[in-house]
Amino acid sequence: MIRKSVWLSVAAFLLFSAAKSGNADQVFGYETELDVVYGTGKIAPDGIQTERELRMDVYSPSAANADYTKAASVSDGPHPAVIYVHGGAHHRGGRRIEPFRLEAAVHSRPEDYARLLAPLGYVVFVIEYRLATEYPEPALAPGEGNLIADVDAYITPQVFEATVRARNAMGLPRLENSPEDRLYLWKAGLAGAEDANLALEFVIENAERFNIDPERIAMGGHSAGGGITLNVGIGMDAPLAAIFPLSGPNILFEHEAVMDHPDLPPTLLAYSQFDEHTQLSDLPGVVSLLREAGVEYSLSWIPGFAHFYPHNAVSLGDDGTRMSLGDRIISFLDVHLGSK
Template sequence: MQRLYKALLLSGFLGLASSPTLAQTAFGIQTEFDITYGSGTIAPEGVPLERDLLMDVYTPSPENVDYTRTTSAEPGPFPAVIYVHGGAHHRGGRRQEPFRLEAAVHSRPEDYARLLTPMGYVVFVIEYRLATENPEPAVKPGEAGLLPDVDAYITPEVFEATKRARGAMGLLQLEDTPEDRLFLWKAGMAGAEDARKALDFVIANADRFNIDPERIAMGGHSAGGGITLNVGVGMQAPLAAIFPLSGPDILYDHAPLIASGDFPPTLLMYSQFDEHTQLGDLPDIISLLRAGRADYTLAWVPGFAHFYPHQAVSLGDDGTRAAVGDRIIRFLEQNLRN
């Protein structure tokens, strides 16, 4: 694993110190890239250090009202969406090439941002610390309501799925040891901590971004879906809605969460041939939401494996048929609009 950290120093930190960049306004969207929303501890070579955490912001533009739902010369405050990328906690980012697998082209984080922003949402696409950086979360297993046993989260199925992802990336394989299972647990926890930092930053800077801090949703795919569940349900963060797509179960003990019952409206989505880990975790997620009296909806994407584009057709538990992106838009309209 030490060789992995050395490779990281050469490839993973380039550009982290870049300053915010304001891109051109077009098609109802104004973009601002590389905004620092916080920092997190990583330990390449076993030596702890802090690195900046960055986000891109997509804002509806009043200069291009023909392309947006916005008609006012001075719009806002807008509802907001924080989008969290996937990648098995090992890869992915704010801007990336389309990922192709099993004849499917997976929608990128910026695709979701460009879908939602013209509809009148400020979208924050965030990065977070990855396993390849050897992150050090602020908490340990069993603290702050977390499951005390690492193996309760890093199950054999999760471990094998991660090994497949690492193999596809050409990374050194892990061994089924307590040390390597803790390594994976730390990556999951660090991602959740970082997404919560992003939410806190957005709320604290609501005026700067012209958003309503009481109308913020979070969503993401795969690892991003798990992070969304950890923040919205596990941490009970102040989110108006969440839409985890193909996400695994949370790092938190279910029982105290059920007792509180303070869950945001939730749109769950999985594909017909999704990862065994995700489909295996789904009954426990449903049980948690039901026991906590959550307002939730479940939708399926037929014919796809774990990766699917936002244009793919989804089937809702209410009998509706809609594209993944359209279903998300409808869900946000129901929960973020006054």
């Protein structure tokens, strides 16, 4: 009888805890909807092509603690939206990951950016995309749709070696830098961009469901996610109101073709002082592209950090401002999306 009472007490506690945890996020200014399927993508991990579902987590503003940092209430909507794309050398990462530590830095996770922005009135979509280890099959081939025809122009020796380091950290076999291996990496880069663009299309098509304004959508991400953001916002000329690629590499598209795109989105670039050689060597070309295309852009630096850094790290802007990276992103989004 005592044992039965104990089990009933435990069950009641678990039910109570589950009920509370379901609403716990509202206390912090946001609500979550997890594992939302936004489309499918072709993969061939065993040499046999199949399709897998692509998912996103949705963080929406909650009136329970609305906009606490501004002492004002978040409107009923429609809200501005942000699509956040994780990094990981196109080999690792996801919507929910453990804190990543390297060289005394604790890197902010995708969900950290969502929890930063959602209480301020933004609906944040943290997406996953097909990774290289899944052998994704993108819809386009090199040279199609303004894509760079020469795979080696994108998969440079620096890009290849940076990817090898990531693979080594994951315990994966070393690539041989053969044409087949370089095409394998190129496909992963393009597949990630196609998936992020598909996520954007899904969000626009479901604007009413998520209570967002389809004309006020931004995209951002770090490292590979930054490159994907540049590919979608600049290379694919997607209907984005703003982008914030963090430590992103060059794009997969021919620069001269991209320059003809009208109304490319305002861009906030951020790189760290000791960033990857690949990103830093690509930076002048990215800046030149934005300038010649007439894009409104700003460039900020995170001093003292390598490739990984938290969103509360100090950033130095090209306009002489000094603030945390998170505050800089918020300020940028408020200007171009107008959080309400």
